[in-house]
Amino acid sequence: xxxxICRELVAVAQxxxxxxxxxxxxxxxxxxxxxxxxxxxxxNPRQSLAxxxxxxxxxxLYLGGSLLLFKFGPVDWPVRNEGELWAFNAxxxxxxxxxxxxxxxxxxxxxxxxxxxxxxxFAARFFWPVWLCxxxxxxxxxxxxxxxxxxxxxxxxxxxxxGLVDPLGAYLYKLSDEAKGNFAGNPALTLxxxxxxxxxxxxxxxxxxxxxxxxRLKKLLGCLVALFPIASGVCVGTNKPVFDVAFMFAAxxxxxxxxAPSGARLAFIGSRRALIALTAGVFxxxxxxxxxxxxARAPGLGYAESxxxxxxxxxxxxxxxxxCENADEWTAKGCHLASIGSxxxxxxxxxxxxxxxxPHETTYGLGHSKFILDTLKKYLGIDLAPRTFQHKxxxxxxxxxxxxxxxxxxxxxxxxxxxxxxxxxxxxYACAIWISALATHNAAAVCSIPLLATLIIFIPxxxxxxxxxESLATFIVLFLAWVASLAIRPRARxxxx
Numbered sequence: 001x002x003x004x005i006c007r008e009l010v011a012v013a014q015x016x017x018x019x020x021x022x023x024x025x026x027x028x029x030x031x032x033x034x035x036x037x038x039x040x041x042x043x044n045p046r047q048s049l050a051x052x053x054x055x056x057x058x059x060x061l062y063l064g065g066s067l068l069l070f071k072f073g074p075v076d077w078p079v080r081n082e083g084e085l086w087a088f089n090a091x092x093x094x095x096x097x098x099x100x101x102x103x104x105x106x107x108x109x110x111x112x113x114x115x116x117x118x119x120x121x122f123a124a125r126f127f128w129p130v131w132l133c134x135x136x137x138x139x140x141x142x143x144x145x146x147x148x149x150x151x152x153x154x155x156x157x158x159x160x161x162x163g164l165v166d167p168l169g170a171y172l173y174k175l176s177d178e179a180k181g182n183f184a185g186n187p188a189l190t191l192x193x194x195x196x197x198x199x200x201x202x203x204x205x206x207x208x209x210x211x212x213x214x215x216r217l218k219k220l221l222g223c224l225v226a227l228f229p230i231a232s233g234v235c236v237g238t239n240k241p242v243f244d245v246a247f248m249f250a251a252x253x254x255x256x257x258x259x260a261p262s263g264a265r266l267a268f269i270g271s272r273r274a275l276i277a278l279t280a281g282v283f284x285x286x287x288x289x290x291x292x293x294x295x296a297r298a299p300g301l302g303y304a305e306s307x308x309x310x311x312x313x314x315x316x317x318x319x320x321x322x323x324c325e326n327a328d329e330w331t332a333k334g335c336h337l338a339s340i341g342s343x344x345x346x347x348x349x350x351x352x353x354x355x356x357x358x359p360h361e362t363t364y365g366l367g368h369s370k371f372i373l374d375t376l377k378k379y380l381g382i383d384l385a386p387r388t389f390q391h392k393x394x395x396x397x398x399x400x401x402x403x404x405x406x407x408x409x410x411x412x413x414x415x416x417x418x419x420x421x422x423x424x425x426x427x428x429y430a431c432a433i434w435i436s437a438l439a440t441h442n443a444a445a446v447c448s449i450p451l452l453a454t455l456i457i458f459i460p461x462x463x464x465x466x467x468x469x470e471s472l473a474t475f476i477v478l479f480l481a482w483v484a485s486l487a488i489r490p491r492a493r494x495x496x497x
Contacts, residue, residue, distance in 0.1 A: 051258060052107070055434050056100040056427065059456050060093055066460045070346035074320040074339050075304055077346070078312025081356040085349065088356070088416055092407065095420040099427025103435070110432045110486070111439040127206060127218055131225060133199035138228040140193040141470065145232050145241070147174060147183035159235035167237030167289075168296035174236040194473035200226065201447040201474065204248055208256050209441075212271045223278065230282070237293055242286045244454070249279040251450040255437050259446075291333070294340045301325070303340055307347070307402065314350075348405030348461045351397045355389035355408050360415040363387050367412030369466040388412045406455070409463040430456075436482065444482035451475050 067089055070077065079085065103110070143151050146159065153159075163170040173179055207214070207222045214222070226245070233241030253276065260268045269276065298306065301324055307314045315321075316339060324335035363384045366372050376382040385391045389408050390399040397404070410422045430452050436445040451465055451474060458464035465471045 048262075051438070052104060052431075052435065053100075055430055056097060059096065059430070062456070063089075063093060063096075063459060066345055067349070069342055070349045070460075073342045073346065074316055074335075075342050075346065076315050076317045077350045077353075078314065079350065079353045081353050084356045084416075085353045088407070088419070089349075091417075091420045092423040095423040096427035099424040099429075100431040101427075103428040103431035107431075107435045107439075110436040127214075127222075130199050130202050130206060131218075131222060133196045134203040134225050137193055137196050137200055137470075138225055138232070140189055141229065142232040142235075144185070144190070144193070145174075145238070146235050147179045149182055151189075156231060156235070160231050163234040163237050164292075166296070167234075167293040169237070170235060171237030171293070171297070174238075190469070194469050195477075197470045197474045198447065198477040200229075201248065201252070201450060201478070202443070204252050205256075205443060205447050208249075208252050208272065208275065211275055227282070230285070234289065237296075239286070239290050239293055242282070242289055246279070246282045246286045247454055247457070248450045249275075249282060251453045252446060253279060255446050255449050259438055259441055291337050294337070298340060299336075301336060301339060304343060307343070344403075345460055348403040348408070348459075351390070351393065351402060351404035352408045354393045354396050355404070355411070356416060358389060358392050360389075360411065361387040362414075363412045365413050368409045368463055369472065370409075370463075371467055371469050371472060403461040405461065406459040406463040409467075426455075433482070436486075442482060442485055444478045444485060448475070448478045448482065451478070 067086075139151050139153070142148070142153055142156075146153075148155070159170070203222060204226050207219070207226065211219070226249070229241040230245050233239065253272070257265055257268060294303075301316055301321055304314050304316050316324075320335070320339075324332055324339075327335060363373075366376065367384055367388050373385055373388070376384060385399075388399075389412060390404050393399070407416070407419050410419045414422065433445045433448050433452060436442040437449060451471060454471070455463075455465040465475055
């Protein structure tokens with residue numbers, strides 16, 4: 001079943017041709033009823049350079065903004081090697097821009113000609129197999145996250161309520177020896193979990209692309225499975241699964257909106273009002289739950305001082321702290337959220353600054369992923385962690401309790417100068433995926449967009465996508481499906497704008 005779905009992903013990748021790929025002379029000669037089934041639903045990337053450049057511009061603004069927040073935000077970081085830190089970050093942003101521009105220059109390579117199963121046909125034929133795979137994934141993931149004794153979440157409701165009422169207690173219990181002692185992993189099921197993990201993104205893409213044509217039962221059960229990780233996260237007082245679901249829905253919705261012809265986008269949005277409202281509700285809940293958990297874990301403005309660092313005192317800037325302490329209740333809550341958010345978003349840059357003057361020891365292309373390092377140590381007895389920058393600065397900045405930025409993790413393999421090549425590749429890949437999605441409704445490309453968004457959002461913090469088995473496996477499956485879709489179909493060259 002999994003192989004059949006993967007083959008269909010490749011077929012759907014080339015399902016829709018751009019309207020300009022048809023010769024207008026032939027279209028005038030064809031009867032209307034013959035043209036109608038093949039009416040294109042994709043946008044024309046040749047007509048909007050602004051749309052093509054949007055992911056690059058947003059990425060540069062976001063990463064540049066996070067650096068400004070690190071420098072001028074409410075937290076006074078005792079930065080080391082500040083000149084090198086800014087120079088390397090300027091290099092990385094420049095290389096991302098260069099990679100993106102190079103891929104855009106070759107945009108004819110990321111589109112393909114040929115017909116295949118339409119998105120609607122794909123959803124009609126494979127909704128239930130994909131739904132079943134996604135349901136298995138969320139159930140296995142729930143047990144792995146909550147360290148529960150059973151794959152059937154019989155205590156889901158009570159655990160969810162406990163996580164809402166006392167998120168700190170739920171979080172600490174998950175970390176306790178008692179919870180770990182009650183859990184016994186199953187390597188075979190964990191492997192199945194990774195192999196099928198991509199089905200969650202495919203399910204959301206099916207819901208978004210085919211929402212008006214889906215039955216109420218499919219809509220209900222599809223949303224139930226897609227939203228289930230939110231409950232898993234709340235059960236253990238963790239924010240990440242909640243934000244993952246929010247990003248997943250938002251990214252796939254946005255991609256589908258932009259893939260529609262410009263004149264049809266309002267109609268597309270209107271036909272999915274309920275889905276858009278659901279996504280907005282998830283974002284509101286994610287923000288509220290983040291505030292709730294952070295109030296429980298780090299009340300007041302003392303969280304910065306609690307960070308373990310022997311390199312210098314981490315504290316809030318005096319002016320910001322004085323303003324917050326003399327503010328009214330709601331402003332004080334906003335200050336608390338701003339300080340916690342700033343710390344979460346920028347602390348990886350601080351870890352990076354501590355690593356810049358440490359000699360590099362290669363980790364042979366494996367040190368960028370915590371999951372890979374842990375797996376090597378557990379099953380092969382190979383411990384590469386002492387060679388990583390995170391381990392080497394552990395005495396100054398915890399290797400496991402704090403963030404170090406994705407740059408630092410990539411640097412474990414290639415050094416900080418070599419990270420420029422990683423960013424060049426990332427920019428190239430991001431552009432190729434975006435154009436492939438816009439021009440052909442490539443299903444693998446569309447489903448890769450949330451992963452890329454998550455990876456980029458977490459660059460100031462850690463190598464989020466590759467640190468976890470689920471997202472790493474999903475990335476690999478979708479990447480291979482996308483490459484296969486380009487390789488097995490004839491290519492059609494897009495004219496330069």
